[in-house]
Amino acid sequence: xxxxxxxxxxxxxxxxxxxxxxxxxxxxxxxxxxxxxxxxxxxxxxxxxxxxxxxxxxxxxxxxxxxxxxxxxxxxxxxxxxxxxxxxxxxxxxxxxxxxxxxxxxxxxxxxxxxxxxxxxxxxxxxxxxxxxxxxxxxxxxxxxxxxxxxxxxxxxxxx
Ligand code: IDP
Ligand code: MG
Numbered sequence: 001x002x003x004x005x006x007x008x009x010x011x012x013x014x015x016x017x018x019x020x021x022x023x024x025x026x027x028x029x030x031x032x033x034x035x036x037x038x039x040x041x042x043x044x045x046x047x048x049x050x051x052x053x054x055x056x057x058x059x060x061x062x063x064x065x066x067x068x069x070x071x072x073x074x075x076x077x078x079x080x081x082x083x084x085x086x087x088x089x090x091x092x093x094x095x096x097x098x099x100x101x102x103x104x105x106x107x108x109x110x111x112x113x114x115x116x117x118x119x120x121x122x123x124x125x126x127x128x129x130x131x132x133x134x135x136x137x138x139x140x141x142x143x144x145x146x147x148x149x150x151x152x153x154x155x156x157x158x159x160x
Pocket of ligand 1: 054059063092093111112113114116117118120
């Protein structure tokens with residue numbers, strides 16, 4: 001697995017229910033590095049671009065309406081295998097089906113109000129990060145805990 005960046009959105013229900021901090025903490029505690037973060041309200045245009053793959057789905061109109069209804073928190077998270085790790089942490093799409101221990105499984109029951117979005121592939125992550133963040137809003141910095149989160153020799157490729 002390689003170092004990756006993924007787009008996570010804390011959806012309007014997460015912000016309105018006061019769960020932004022708790023959900024962000026889960027990603028931080030896992031060892032993911034925050035490289036971008038902003039509170040924002042999605043425009044119709046941004047929602048249409050972000051969810052273009054779902055344009056023909058019956059839930060599309062409601063989804064765009066929900067996502068633009070109230071502020072979200074957009075996060076860019078970095079880590080080895082970050083895309084798949086974050087998807088696993090989110091759980092299944094529907095809160096009623098998501099396993100306990102996942103974000104959707106622990107905090108929600110709804111099919112549509114499911115708290116969090118995460119990119120599902122490298123291609124999606126690149127596209128979605130570009131939609132939500134300008135290049136200069138994605139930061140490069142050393143995380144002090146990095147060499148305790150990862151084995152420097154085994155995982156970071158440093159000399160033993
Ligand atoms: P994902 O967020 O787990 O990747 P997708 O199938 O990509 O799930 O759907 C995008 C979003 O659309 C979901 O997170 C959810 O908010 C909403 N959604 C998906 N399927 C349904 C549905 O059957 N009814 C209502 N909303 C849905
Ligand atoms: Mg999806």
